[in-house]
Amino acid sequence: MGGSDLFANIALGLATAISVQNLFYCFVGVLLGTLIGVLPGIGPVATIAMLLPITYALAPTAGLIMLAGIYYGAQYGGSTTAILVNLPGEASSVVTCIDGYQMARQGRAGPALAIAAIASFAAGTVATLICALLAAPLAAVAARFGPAEYFSLMALGLIGAVVIANRSVLKAIGMVIVGLILGLVGIDVNTGAQRFTYGVPELLDGIGFIAVAVGVFAITEIVINLERKEKREVFTDKVGNLMPSREDLRQSAMPIARGTLVGSALGILPAGGALLASFAAYAVEKKVARDPSRFGKGAIEGVAGPEAANNAGAQTCFVPMLTLGIPPNVVMALMIGAMMLHNIQPGPQVMTKNPELFWGLIASMWLGNLMLVVLNLPLVGIWVRLLSLPYRFLYPAIILFCCIGVYTLSNNTFDVRMVVLFGAVGYLFAKIGCEPAPMLLGFILGPMMEEYFRRALIIERGDFMVFVNRPISAALLATALLLLLSMSLPAIANWRRRAIAEQGKA
Amino acid sequence: MALHIRSTQDFCTGCAFVAFGAGTVVLAQAYPLGSAARMGPAYFPTALGAVLAGIGVLVLVKSLTSADGGAVGRIDLWLLLRILLAVAAFAVLLHPLGLVLAAIVVVMLAAWAGHEFRLGEALVNAVVLALASYLLFVKALGQTMPVWPWFLAG
Numbered sequence: 001m002g003g004s005d006l007f008a009n010i011a012l013g014l015a016t017a018i019s020v021q022n023l024f025y026c027f028v029g030v031l032l033g034t035l036i037g038v039l040p041g042i043g044p045v046a047t048i049a050m051l052l053p054i055t056y057a058l059a060p061t062a063g064l065i066m067l068a069g070i071y072y073g074a075q076y077g078g079s080t081t082a083i084l085v086n087l088p089g090e091a092s093s094v095v096t097c098i099d100g101y102q103m104a105r106q107g108r109a110g111p112a113l114a115i116a117a118i119a120s121f122a123a124g125t126v127a128t129l130i131c132a133l134l135a136a137p138l139a140a141v142a143a144r145f146g147p148a149e150y151f152s153l154m155a156l157g158l159i160g161a162v163v164i165a166n167r168s169v170l171k172a173i174g175m176v177i178v179g180l181i182l183g184l185v186g187i188d189v190n191t192g193a194q195r196f197t198y199g200v201p202e203l204l205d206g207i208g209f210i211a212v213a214v215g216v217f218a219i220t221e222i223v224i225n226l227e228r229k230e231k232r233e234v235f236t237d238k239v240g241n242l243m244p245s246r247e248d249l250r251q252s253a254m255p256i257a258r259g260t261l262v263g264s265a266l267g268i269l270p271a272g273g274a275l276l277a278s279f280a281a282y283a284v285e286k287k288v289a290r291d292p293s294r295f296g297k298g299a300i301e302g303v304a305g306p307e308a309a310n311n312a313g314a315q316t317c318f319v320p321m322l323t324l325g326i327p328p329n330v331v332m333a334l335m336i337g338a339m340m341l342h343n344i345q346p347g348p349q350v351m352t353k354n355p356e357l358f359w360g361l362i363a364s365m366w367l368g369n370l371m372l373v374v375l376n377l378p379l380v381g382i383w384v385r386l387l388s389l390p391y392r393f394l395y396p397a398i399i400l401f402c403c404i405g406v407y408t409l410s411n412n413t414f415d416v417r418m419v420v421l422f423g424a425v426g427y428l429f430a431k432i433g434c435e436p437a438p439m440l441l442g443f444i445l446g447p448m449m450e451e452y453f454r455r456a457l458i459i460e461r462g463d464f465m466v467f468v469n470r471p472i473s474a475a476l477l478a479t480a481l482l483l484l485l486s487m488s489l490p491a492i493a494n495w496r497r498r499a500i501a502e503q504g505k506a
Numbered sequence: 507m508a509l510h511i512r513s514t515q516d517f518c519t520g521c522a523f524v525a526f527g528a529g530t531v532v533l534a535q536a537y538p539l540g541s542a543a544r545m546g547p548a549y550f551p552t553a554l555g556a557v558l559a560g561i562g563v564l565v566l567v568k569s570l571t572s573a574d575g576g577a578v579g580r581i582d583l584w585l586l587l588r589i590l591l592a593v594a595a596f597a598v599l600l601h602p603l604g605l606v607l608a609a610i611v612v613v614m615l616a617a618w619a620g621h622e623f624r625l626g627e628a629l630v631n632a633v634v635l636a637l638a639s640y641l642l643f644v645k646a647l648g649q650t651m652p653v654w655p656w657f658l659a660g
Binding site: 402457 | 585
C-alpha cells in the first residue's frame with residue numbers, strides 16, 4: 001500500500017470526522033471523558049458501559065467516536081486532578097501525581113498542567129499517525145488468517161492481557177474461562193441448540209454484555225468505594241500562570257518523544273493501553289535522567305513522559321481492536337461489543353467494509369485531542385471546582401443512569417435484573433481477589449473463540465494438530481506459552497510484583 | 507504435616523472455580539457432545555468447564571501452600587444488599603410507576619446505603635436527578651419508556 005493511499009484514507013477520515021454530527025459527538029465524548037477523568041470513583045469502563053446503550057440510537061461511527069472520546073478524554077481529566085490535588089482521577093494518572101503534585105506545591109501548577117496537555121496532544125498526534133500507518137499492514141496480514149490462526153491469536157491476546165496486568169496469573173486465567181463460559185449462554189450458532197437458557201426467552205441472544213460490565217464494574221466499584229468511608233477534602237484552587245517557561249519546554253521535549261514511543265508500543269501489545277504505558281514511561285525517564293534524585297520532587301520530565309505515554313497508549317490500543325478484532329484491554333472489549341451491537345463484525349474486514357468508520361474514528365481522535373487541549377487548559381478552574389462535589393451525590397446518580405442506560409438497550413427490565421446479579425458476583429469476586437477485567441475479556445471473546453475453534457477443527461476433520469501444524473498459529477501459541485512460562489522466572493516475577501504493587505498503591 | 511489454609515482468598519477462589527467448572531460440565535451434558543470433527547453444543551462448554559475445575563484445584567493447592575493470595579477482608583453484605591436493592595427497585599418499579607417516581611426511589615435507596623445519609627439533601631438530589639433523567643433520556647434522546655404512573659398515564 002502506497003503513501004498516496006494513506007493520504008486518501010486520512011482525507012476520508014478527516015472528511016468523516018469533521019461532519020457536524022461526528023464533531024458534536026466527539027465533543028460530547030471528550031467532555032464526558034474529562035468530567036469522569038476529574039471525578040475519582042468513576043472510571044472510563046463504568047462510564048462507557050453506562051453510556052453504550054445510548055449510542056445504540058446513533059450511527060455506528062458517531063457512537064464509536066463518542067465512546068473513544070470518553071476513553072482518551074479521561075486521560076486528560078485524570079491528570080488535572082493528579083497535579084492539583086494529588087488524587088489520580090484515573091489509574092493511569094497515578095504516576096503523574098508523583099512529580100505533578102510536587103510541582104503544584106512549588107507554585108508551578110500552571111506549567112505542570114500545560115506540559116501535561118502539550119505532552120498529551122503531541123503524543124496523541126503522533127499516535128494517530130502510527131494508528132493510520134500500522135492499521136493497513138496489520139489488517140492485510142490478518143485478512144490471510146484462517147480459523148486456526150484466529151483461535152491462536154485470541155488465545156495469545158487473552159493470555160497476554162492477563163499475564164501482564166494481574167496479580168495472580170492462575171486466577172486471572174480462571175476468570176477468563178469463567179467469562180468464556182458465561183459468553184456461551186444462548187443459541188449455539190452452529191447447531192441452533194439453546195444452551196443454558198432454561199426457557200428464559202431473554203437469554204436466547206446470550207447474557208447482555210452491558211449488564212455484565214455495569215454490574216461487575218460500576219456497581220461493584222460503588223460498593224467498594226462506600227466501604228472505604230473516606231471523606232474527600234474540599235480545597236481551594238490556585239492555578240496561577242499557565243505558561244511553561246522556555247526551560248520547561250526544553251526539558252520536556254525529549255521525555256515527550258520517549259513517552260510517545262513507549263506509550264505507542266505498549267498500547268499495541270496485549271494488556272496495553274494507558275495504564276501500563278504511564279508506568280513504563282516514568283521508569284524510563286528515571287533511568288535516563290542525569291540526576292534521578294530530582295524525581296519525586298517536582299521534576300517536569302516526570303510529568304511530561306508519562307502524560308505523553310498514557311495518551312499515546314490510549315490511542316494505539318485501538319489498532320489491534322480495529323484491525324484484528326482483539327481487544328488489548330477492557331475498554332477496547334467494550335468497543336468491540338459496541339460494534340457488534342451495530343452488526344459490525346470486528347476484524348480486518350472493518351477497514352474494507354466500513355472505511356469511513358475506521359478512518360473516521362482514527363481522525364476523530366486527533367480532532368478530539370485538539371478539543372481536549374482547549375477544554376482543559378482555559379477551563380481548568382471549572383473542572384477543579386467539580387471535585388468538591390461530594391460522592392454521596394454522585395454515586396446515586398451513577399446507579400440511576402446505569403439502570404436507565406441498561407434498560408434502554410432493549411426496553412426490557414430483564415437486563416437491569418442481570419445487573420443486580422452481576423453486581424453481587426462482582427463484589428464477591430473482588431473480595432476473593434479475582435479481578436473482573438479478564439472475565440469481561442473472555443465473555444466478549446467467548447462466542448468468537450468457540451466459532452473459530454470449531455471451524456478450524458471441522459476443516460481438519462477433528463485433528464487437534466491443526467493449531468500447531470500451521471506455522472503462524474504455532475508461533476502465536478508458542479508466544480503465549482513463552483509468556484506464561486516467563487512469568488515463573490524469578491527476575492520477571494519480581495519485576496511484575498513490584499510494578500503491580502506500585503499500581504496497587506493508587 | 508497438617509494442612510491448613512494459608513490464603514482464604516485463594517481457598518474461596520479455588521472452591522468457586524471448581525464448583526463453577528464442574529457445574530458447567532454437568533449442566534452441559536444435557537446437550538449432544540458430538541466429536542472433535544463435528545462438535546455438538548456441549549463440546550466447548552465441557553472442555554472449558556473441565557479446564558476451569560482443573561485451575562480451581564491448582565488454586566486450592568496453592569491456598570494450602572502459599573500465603574501470597576491474602577485473606578478475605580470484611581464483607582459488608584448489608585451495604586451490598588442495599589445498593590442492589592436500589593437497582594432492583596428500578597427493574598420492578600419502572601413499569602407500574604414510570605421513570606420519574608422510580609428514579610426518586612432508586613436515588614433515595616442508594617443514598618440510604620451510604621454512611622453520610624441525610625434525608626432532606628437526598629430528597630433534593632432525587633428530585634433533581636429524576637427530572638434531569640426525564641429531560642435527558644426521554645425529551646432529548648427520545649427514548650421510549652413510561653414516565654408517569656399507570657393511573658396517570660391514561
